[in-house]
Amino acid sequence: MRTTVGIIGGGPAGLLLARLLHRAGVDCVVLERRTREYVERRQRAGMLEQGTVNALREAGAAERLDAEGLVHQGIELRFDRERHHIDFPGLTGGRTVTIYAQTEIVKDLVALQLADGPPLLFEAAALAVEGPRSEAPVVRFLHQGRERTLTCDWVAGCDGFHGVSRRAFPAGTCRSYAHEYPYSWLGVMAEVPPSCEELIYARGDRGFALHSMRSPSVSRFYLQVPNGTDPGDWADSRVWDELDARFAIDADWTLRRGPITAKSVTAMRSHVHEPMRHGRLLLAGDAAHIVPPTGAKGLNLAVSDIRVLARALTALHRTGESQLLDTYSELCLQRVWQATRFSDDMTRMLHAQPNGDAFDHRMQLARLRRVIASRHAAAELAANYAGLPLPV
Numbered sequence: 001m002r003t004t005v006g007i008i009g010g011g012p013a014g015l016l017l018a019r020l021l022h023r024a025g026v027d028c029v030v031l032e033r034r035t036r037e038y039v040e041r042r043q044r045a046g047m048l049e050q051g052t053v054n055a056l057r058e059a060g061a062a063e064r065l066d067a068e069g070l071v072h073q074g075i076e077l078r079f080d081r082e083r084h085h086i087d088f089p090g091l092t093g094g095r096t097v098t099i100y101a102q103t104e105i106v107k108d109l110v111a112l113q114l115a116d117g118p119p120l121l122f123e124a125a126a127l128a129v130e131g132p133r134s135e136a137p138v139v140r141f142l143h144q145g146r147e148r149t150l151t152c153d154w155v156a157g158c159d160g161f162h163g164v165s166r167r168a169f170p171a172g173t174c175r176s177y178a179h180e181y182p183y184s185w186l187g188v189m190a191e192v193p194p195s196c197e198e199l200i201y202a203r204g205d206r207g208f209a210l211h212s213m214r215s216p217s218v219s220r221f222y223l224q225v226p227n228g229t230d231p232g233d234w235a236d237s238r239v240w241d242e243l244d245a246r247f248a249i250d251a252d253w254t255l256r257r258g259p260i261t262a263k264s265v266t267a268m269r270s271h272v273h274e275p276m277r278h279g280r281l282l283l284a285g286d287a288a289h290i291v292p293p294t295g296a297k298g299l300n301l302a303v304s305d306i307r308v309l310a311r312a313l314t315a316l317h318r319t320g321e322s323q324l325l326d327t328y329s330e331l332c333l334q335r336v337w338q339a340t341r342f343s344d345d346m347t348r349m350l351h352a353q354p355n356g357d358a359f360d361h362r363m364q365l366a367r368l369r370r371v372i373a374s375r376h377a378a379a380e381l382a383a384n385y386a387g388l389p390l391p392v
Ligand code: APR
Pocket: 008, 009, 010, 011, 012, 013, 014, 031, 032, 033, 034, 039, 044, 045, 102, 124, 125, 126, 127, 158, 159, 160, 161, 162, 163, 164, 284, 285, 286, 287, 291, 297, 298, 299, 302
């Protein structure tokens, strides 16, 4: 097989790139290791910046998002049994965020791709990217029990944190920066209407809790738990009692309970791989960077990489101009590091430190009080959460 852009990975990054390239008349092929059912069922985050919504509209993939997405005007912070609203439009000059599950984005993109897009192969696992510095790099992959090759002008490594693309960078050409946090998140899906209108980020002595949602009838919760936690140790009643305790405030508020349909544990880590380009191989999304989910930046960063990459490849295709491709890594990494910093700040401000002392505790409260007391500090949080300007 031969194509202009070989895309490894059919997550939101790879699928969105395929849509944008297809609309620009650039030929591509997507290789996805898993089955369609698996990628459409995988539960991930669901908070979209305005720039992400715009990018999906630009790709012609926002019909259901526009009909079903829940537009939020801010978030709520809870600590010391108090609640505080952070008003995004008021603090950012009118920006909002939208709740729409990543799983739904993947379903929308897969349907479009299979209807009129370039090839999307499921159960096609890339084994290696060969000759990334040559004129025609090759992706070796396994499909239907046979080893095959895809020869490309460019390869987009959109294969997530556990993919193979990063391995094609020879030693000495790249560097990774990593940090593991000393706690994880227990994620819980419940068939119950949300008990709030906006997401609640709660900091308490028992640990962090987040109340999010998927729709007017489905709630999503997260609890800070120790690393290595087995979700099987969390009976439904224990989950609800712990959420009750962590969201407790002095005002009148009750958490609605309902049937829990899924529980899973996710580690919290930051990881940045530099640079994001080696020859004709370009990394995007989780393949290049991971942030802890507290700032809801993972998906948004992936989409911002893809916007730059799609523009760069389109410019090259239309005019032969390579300037944007040459600055791809640098442009994306500036935004990646700002999102990593913001996600790290939010994470440290809101989680109980396992071995923290009374001083650490006071510092966290002082940071939270500053966000509430200072319009300047609140505006800084809102600007980062709602999304810094896109690089292009
Ligand atoms: N060959 C083909 N496909 C692969 C391979 C491989 N060797 N390895 C991984 N993949 C596929 C995975 O099965 C997955 O579908 O690549 C895809 C990567 O998708 P994601 O992990 O969702 O990553 P990405 O598309 O970058 O999406 C952005 O940011 O914080 C997160 O939750 C957010 O998952 C979202 C991500």
